Amino acid sequence: WIEETKKLREKYSVEEAHGLDSIGYRQICQYLDEEFTLEELEEEIVVRTRQYAKRQLTWFRNRSNPVEVNVEKFERVDDIADEVILVWKKFSNQ
CATH class of the missing domain: 1.10.287.890 (Crystal structure of tRNA isopentenylpyrophosphate transferase (bh2366) domain)
Structure with a gap:
């Protein structure tokens, strides 16, 4: 660096x-x-x-409506990304 x-x-x-x-x-x-x-x-x-x-x-x-994703329950970054996308889709459709 x-x-x-x-x-x-x-x-x-x-x-x-x-x-x-x-x-x-x-x-x-x-x-x-x-x-x-x-x-x-x-x-x-x-x-x-x-x-x-x-x-x-x-x-x-x-x-206004923060949503937390517990990333510690996942081992892989891909799984975290999938969870974030899932949560985002759930809350963006409201």
Whole structure:
């Protein structure tokens, strides 16, 4: 991921590489600019990812009729996708 970010920074300008402003890439850029140690980089990515996930959960909870799918009962991603599609069809036909 670090090498990928280096190559993207070499190939594109800051204005062109909007993706470099996303979680992970932004922190790697800071690491490459020597603002973080490798250990701090890893921690910062974890913290930012958790913060984003919390914001997503808040957004979903504030929707009018949120529906939860317990993904832990499935072993395969395909089975999770099938369940999500089934639930979506059930609630979109109401």
